[in-house]
Amino acid sequence: MTITDYHTHTFRCGHAVGTMREYVDAALQAGITDIGLSDHLWLYFAPAGDRDPRWAMAEDQFDAHYSEMLEVREEYRGRIDVRVSVEADYIAGHEDELRAILSRYDFDYVLGSVHFMDGWLIDDPDQAHRYREERVAEIYRRYFANIQRAIRLGVFDILAHFDLPKKFGFLPEEDLTAVVAETLDLAKDAGVAIEVSTGGLRKPVAEIYPAPAILREMKKRGIPIVLSSDAHAPEEVGAGYTESLALVRAARYDELVVFERRQPRKVKLG
Numbered sequence: 653m654t655i656t657d658y659h660t661h662t663f664r665c666g667h668a669v670g671t672m673r674e675y676v677d678a679a680l681q682a683g684i685t686d687i688g689l690s691d692h693l694w695l696y697f698a699p700a701g702d703r704d705p706r707w708a709m710a711e712d713q714f715d716a717h718y719s720e721m722l723e724v725r726e727e728y729r730g731r732i733d734v735r736v737s738v739e740a741d742y743i744a745g746h747e748d749e750l751r752a753i754l755s756r757y758d759f760d761y762v763l764g765s766v767h768f769m770d771g772w773l774i775d776d777p778d779q780a781h782r783y784r785e786e787r788v789a790e791i792y793r794r795y796f797a798n799i800q801r802a803i804r805l806g807v808f809d810i811l812a813h814f815d816l817p818k819k820f821g822f823l824p825e826e827d828l829t830a831v832v833a834e835t836l837d838l839a840k841d842a843g844v845a846i847e848v849s850t851g852g853l854r855k856p857v858a859e860i861y862p863a864p865a866i867l868r869e870m871k872k873r874g875i876p877i878v879l880s881s882d883a884h885a886p887e888e889v890g891a892g893y894t895e896s897l898a899l900v901r902a903a904r905y906d907e908l909v910v911f912e913r914r915q916p917r918k919v920k921l922g
């Protein structure tokens with residue numbers, strides 16, 4: 653029986669609380685069998701002086717953070733599977749830097765995200781007014797265009813919060829089924845998994861990422877899934893999993909995928 657939580661953040665990222673060991677202990681308590689430590693990669697795409705410490709750890713902290721993940725993975729071996737991971741931003745124009753950085757570490761999996769578009773942090777509550785200033789559907793289209801480029805880059809094993817622009821409850825004015833389908837086809841061809849994240853339940857939209865209709869399209873294509881919480885505090889590990897498991901089962905998923913050293917392996921959903 654396997655239950656993953658493949659998206660967690662520790663105090664090091666500047667906007668979460670808790671240490672790695674607190675997260676792993678919380679996972680044990682919550683009945684999670686496979687936990688990924690996936691703090692944000694430093695803001696490699698911004699000039700060193702412009703890297704806001706509220707969004708990610710500093711570059712010079714990352715090696716110590718990585719070593720600690722390796723230690724924690726060993727420490728808990730036999731009790732729970734701990735995965736060494738990172739949540740890395742896809743930023744158009746910075747692909748080579750990202751590829752070079754990721755190649756320096758031996759991650760179990762890399763979680764790919766689009767949080768920034770043209771310097772706008774699209775999931776920042778302080779910048780959410782931007783959704784009122786242009787057509788929401790255009791924002792979604794730009795977002796999915798970025799996700800498609802991220803998939804094509806070939807460095808991400810799992811896509812995080814697949815329909816993130818819905819976070820504040822701004823929904824597109826038109827049907828975007830076609831662009832979503834095109835994006836899912838690409839993910840399928842590239843062998844990229846997509847997380848089912850309860851993070852959205854704790855946000856104004858109050859909905860799991862991705863939406864049920866998208867999850868059904870994923871299942872049709874056989875796109876592998878992981879379960880995750882995007883926990884920013886140890887007590888959020890596995891949060892909302894009753895809803896998440898119900899959603900996943902309603903979409904007729906009976907398997908998850910787990911990652912070890914970038915190798916996916918299908919397992920029965922617990």
Ligand SMILES: [Zn+2]
Nearest residue numbers: 739765812813
């Ligand atoms: Zn994220």
Ligand SMILES: [Zn+2]
Nearest residue numbers: 659661739882
């Ligand atoms: Zn995250």
